[in-house]
Amino acid sequence: MAKTIIEKVWNDHIVYEEENKPDLLYIDLHLIHEVTSPQAFEGLRLKGRKVRRPDLSFATMDHNVPTKNREVIKDPVSKQQMNTLADNCKEFGIPLAHMHHPDQGIVHVIGPELGLTQPGKTIVCGDSHTSTHGAFGALAFGIGTSEVEHVLSTQTLWQSKPKTMEIKVEGDLGFGVTAKDVILAIISKFGVDAGTGYVVEYTGDAIRKMSMEERMTVCNMSIEAGARAGLISPDETTAEFLKNRAYVPADQYEELKEKWLSYATEEGAVYDKTLTIHADEIEPFVTWGTNPSMGSGISAHVPTAEDYTQNSKKEELKQALAYMDLSEGMPITDIEIQHVFIGSCTNSRIGDLRAAAKVIEGKKVHENVTAIVVPGSFTVKMKAEEEGLDQVFKDAGFEWRESGCSMCLAMNDDIVPAGERCASTSNRNFEGRQGAGARTHLVSPAMAAAAAVTGKFTDVRKMNVYA
Amino acid sequence: MEPVKKLTSSIAPLDRINVDTDQIIPKQFLKRIERTGFGQFLFYGWRFNEDGTPNEDFILNHPAYKNSEILAAGENFGCGSSREHAPWSLQDYGFKVIIAPSFADIFYNNCVKNGILAIRLEEADRVIQAGKEGKSAAVDLESQTVSCGGHTWHFDIDPYWKQMLLNGWDEISITFQYEDAIRKYEESHV
Numbered sequence A: 001m002a003k004t005i006i007e008k009v010w011n012d013h014i015v016y017e018e019e020n021k022p023d024l025l026y027i028d029l030h031l032i033h034e035v036t037s038p039q040a041f042e043g044l045r046l047k048g049r050k051v052r053r054p055d056l057s058f059a060t061m062d063h064n065v066p067t068k069n070r071e072v073i074k075d076p077v078s079k080q081q082m083n084t085l086a087d088n089c090k091e092f093g094i095p096l097a098h099m100h101h102p103d104q105g106i107v108h109v110i111g112p113e114l115g116l117t118q119p120g121k122t123i124v125c126g127d128s129h130t131s132t133h134g135a136f137g138a139l140a141f142g143i144g145t146s147e148v149e150h151v152l153s154t155q156t157l158w159q160s161k162p163k164t165m166e167i168k169v170e171g172d173l174g175f176g177v178t179a180k181d182v183i184l185a186i187i188s189k190f191g192v193d194a195g196t197g198y199v200v201e202y203t204g205d206a207i208r209k210m211s212m213e214e215r216m217t218v219c220n221m222s223i224e225a226g227a228r229a230g231l232i233s234p235d236e237t238t239a240e241f242l243k244n245r246a247y248v249p250a251d252q253y254e255e256l257k258e259k260w261l262s263y264a265t266e267e268g269a270v271y272d273k274t275l276t277i278h279a280d281e282i283e284p285f286v287t288w289g290t291n292p293s294m295g296s297g298i299s300a301h302v303p304t305a306e307d308y309t310q311n312s313k314k315e316e317l318k319q320a321l322a323y324m325d326l327s328e329g330m331p332i333t334d335i336e337i338q339h340v341f342i343g344s345c346t347n348s349r350i351g352d353l354r355a356a357a358k359v360i361e362g363k364k365v366h367e368n369v370t371a372i373v374v375p376g377s378f379t380v381k382m383k384a385e386e387e388g389l390d391q392v393f394k395d396a397g398f399e400w401r402e403s404g405c406s407m408c409l410a411m412n413d414d415i416v417p418a419g420e421r422c423a424s425t426s427n428r429n430f431e432g433r434q435g436a437g438a439r440t441h442l443v444s445p446a447m448a449a450a451a452a453v454t455g456k457f458t459d460v461r462k463m464n465v466y467a
Numbered sequence B: 001m002e003p004v005k006k007l008t009s010s011i012a013p014l015d016r017i018n019v020d021t022d023q024i025i026p027k028q029f030l031k032r033i034e035r036t037g038f039g040q041f042l043f044y045g046w047r048f049n050e051d052g053t054p055n056e057d058f059i060l061n062h063p064a065y066k067n068s069e070i071l072a073a074g075e076n077f078g079c080g081s082s083r084e085h086a087p088w089s090l091q092d093y094g095f096k097v098i099i100a101p102s103f104a105d106i107f108y109n110n111c112v113k114n115g116i117l118a119i120r121l122e123e124a125d126r127v128i129q130a131g132k133e134g135k136s137a138a139v140d141l142e143s144q145t146v147s148c149g150g151h152t153w154h155f156d157i158d159p160y161w162k163q164m165l166l167n168g169w170d171e172i173s174i175t176f177q178y179e180d181a182i183r184k185y186e187e188s189h190v
């Protein structure tokens, strides 16, 4: 019977199976960062356990790192957390891209960049956006700290077989519509728990035509639809991206490529569920609420209570709008912003920076707006500087920073003040995500750049930049 | 891990859907390198006013729920970040059972691994209501039941997780018993 990539990768990694029990799955790559790992390493030490496969583990510092001046970590607790990671990696022999290392960056940006992420692998990390790596056709999912400890000591996890879901994006994306708009539209249409219990495969013409970076943006936010993992069958685009990457041995490339492509879903394979969205119903998107499903096209309005039938939904809308200080039915283009953040594992790659730079080139950041660009990795930063993008941003009035998670979760000093509004290319608009009382609106890099220039949400398609 | 068997307690009713882990434990408290001491920060943004005084309107600050060991909430509880600090903070605060119509996958797993019983119950809204009325609920993992206000409901749980919870097993020690299978897999694949 024809199989989906999900079944193929799963079956390939079963170490042990027994009826009425989850399967014991082998993990090919374990990515580690400073926030969710200290308690796991401590657990190993307390019980005198070792790391089974340090060679299949890779660590970086990203959540806490300063993006202004790497030498100054004001918060002693942040500093301790990073030092703890360095000590743990040293003690257990795990490779680490520390804050000053040329490979440093957001864990989900550097995995693909280094070629650690490959089709057919099982990849885990104590981080829900591990789904990003699914863009390559890897089965990649976020885990908790107890599971981190389990993987460190056994290189395996007990997992119940997930149901499979296909999300098909049919047709061609319109002019000025990006991968970020696609995933925000999907979450808005199907809801924040549509994917709970499923692994999602994204299919359809619009997905096939996307670059690897765009596919990563889509897969990144699978968790925002409740799916632990979201993936895309590998193809020529995937293999081409991985050519000459540090962890892809050049002399084995052809052999590897053949193996990678063999994981693709077979014609006629059946999913437990299929959802479809048409590309032509998607326009540049802006979220107005406090979870990623609360978003609208740029030409639309904030909903009203009458738009919902369920009482719990009406109540949720009321709470969200109170927090966001917006009114029912107001046009999205009337929302004024004070901050712009271009960065995060969703949208901080070179293509994202190019898209934003294109919009702001020769223009100025609006006088009411503070705008920052935080490249996803040191490599992205270097590449952007080579292309002169840093200058385009700086000339327009953006701050150009060092790589890290930064204002995506505001664990370092990059915080949106209470009551202020941020157009952000990140993935979560939860209450307080970018700082206590801060209000987050999720958008694509191009839409964030447009908002930076005009001081409010503006349809980037009307800005004459795609001529 | 402490075994979980049965308990009777008042029910703290958190009548909201899609409660995310950023609300359960905000990021500024994720910097500790220990597993303990997170309870004081639980629902920080909702529990406290800006000046640090308790927000009297927030349900957990109501004296009736001070000692509740059961939390009842709306659908998709625990969505968002994978931070295990969320179940750690709920547990440290004193909750042993969470009842909701549905949970986010990672959060559910994280609960089980820490000996918190997360119960998927379609009738969770009735448990929330009972909590508001000051009633108690009795939860029994062995028989997989929740009883409250004269009703008894059955809930489903994966038999594997049930055994783990009832016995308070350490999963890693169990997995070590499969060392041969893991080694064999590594020899043929990695």
Ligand code: SF4
Pocket: A062, A063, A106, A107, A108, A127, A129, A344, A345, A346, A404, A405, A408, A409, A426, A427
């Ligand atoms: S950029 Fe944001 S979402 Fe991505 S790993 Fe960092 S904190 Fe998490």
